[in-house]
Amino acid sequence: MSHNSETLAHEVHEGGHAHRDDVGSKMGIWLFLFTELLLFGGMFILYASYRYIYPNDFKAAALELDPILGAVNTVILLTSSLTVVLGIVALTKNNAKLCMTYLWITQVCGLAFLVNKYFEWTHKIHLGIYPNGPALDDMAQGERVFFGLYYTMTGLHGLHVIVGMAFIGFVMWFIHKKYITSTNLQKLENSGLYWHLVDIIWIFLFPLFYLIH
Amino acid sequence: MSAELKASQVEIIDEHRLKAEEEHLAHEEHSVGYGTYVMVWLGLVGLTAITVTLSGISLGSLAIIAALLIAVIKTVMVMNYFMHVKFDTVIFKVFIAVCIIIFLTMIILTFFDLTFRNPLI
Numbered sequence A: 001m002s003h004n005s006e007t008l009a010h011e012v013h014e015g016g017h018a019h020r021d022d023v024g025s026k027m028g029i030w031l032f033l034f035t036e037l038l039l040f041g042g043m044f045i046l047y048a049s050y051r052y053i054y055p056n057d058f059k060a061a062a063l064e065l066d067p068i069l070g071a072v073n074t075v076i077l078l079t080s081s082l083t084v085v086l087g088i089v090a091l092t093k094n095n096a097k098l099c100m101t102y103l104w105i106t107q108v109c110g111l112a113f114l115v116n117k118y119f120e121w122t123h124k125i126h127l128g129i130y131p132n133g134p135a136l137d138d139m140a141q142g143e144r145v146f147f148g149l150y151y152t153m154t155g156l157h158g159l160h161v162i163v164g165m166a167f168i169g170f171v172m173w174f175i176h177k178k179y180i181t182s183t184n185l186q187k188l189e190n191s192g193l194y195w196h197l198v199d200i201i202w203i204f205l206f207p208l209f210y211l212i213h
Numbered sequence B: 001m002s003a004e005l006k007a008s009q010v011e012i013i014d015e016h017r018l019k020a021e022e023e024h025l026a027h028e029e030h031s032v033g034y035g036t037y038v039m040v041w042l043g044l045v046g047l048t049a050i051t052v053t054l055s056g057i058s059l060g061s062l063a064i065i066a067a068l069l070i071a072v073i074k075t076v077m078v079m080n081y082f083m084h085v086k087f088d089t090v091i092f093k094v095f096i097a098v099c100i101i102i103f104l105t106m107i108i109l110t111f112f113d114l115t116f117r118n119p120l121i
Helices: A003-012 A021-053 A055-063 A067-094 A095-125 A134-138 A141-176 A187-211 B001-029 B032-058 B062-082 B090-116
Strands: none
Touching: A021 A055, A021 A141, A021 A187, A021 B090, A055 A141, A055 A187, A055 B032, A067 A187, A067 B062, A067 B090, A095 A141, A095 B090, A134 A187, A187 B062, B032 B062
8 A cells, every 4th residue: 555655656756747636626626616606696696686676577578588599599509518528529539630620610610609699789789779879878778788698607607608608629739739539528528518517507697588478 | 274365356456447448438428529510500400490480470478488498598508518517526516406597586585576666667
């Protein structure tokens, strides 16, 4: 026993193998995801409370959003989540090239999501729905709250998509440089977990804003 | 006597090792299937189609419950398969469950406040 720990200490000292704790690393990212849940959770509570106070205004405002555009974005994000997972499988099978292909698809999906969001937002702004905008000022109190929440929550979510893409971009670079390999892919799995959380948040944003009339 | 004991111990250890290997293999089988993930994705896209279709039908107050129920089912699928929670050790399951319970407590307490507050704003 003591012999083992001595060898381990020796190895670490030699600098041959840095000590790795995959379980601890994964627990760390889950803890971070929990703080993200609290961040978005606070906004979901706001949404629920205001919906309770202004049920009719929320229904009216939701009609302004295009459920088909939202559904397309949902499918894009779900697909990007799938390709992250397939990338992990590819790397465990030692196929770094295929893994990179899947991660590129993920990046393209992330970008497509943001482009969609851009067109959706600019269309709304064009219609005059923005803070102090002509259309927003004419709306009922509850509808204004709805659009405030809409911009804040989808905006924060979009920011998370950008951060997730950066995360995956770094991981792709690491795979390219062979810092991440089939035996050392916790960083890839962690960025995957983050990406899936962003997907889950959208799974709730989509029905709450686009579908419930 | 002691040799016999040793032999039986070795047997037990071997048995344990075999069992561990089997579990490991089962784990691999779960985590390495491209097919499983594609099926989960198909399920998720199907549920999205269902939830969009349901929003076209006027369900009244049931609409919000139906939409949220489908969102919860989708989340459970993403967490179990894509996020691998189904195949994770107990410590992760307990940890995530505690997080979700804390979050639900926040929501429930907020609604107690909303429901019993008068006037509302």
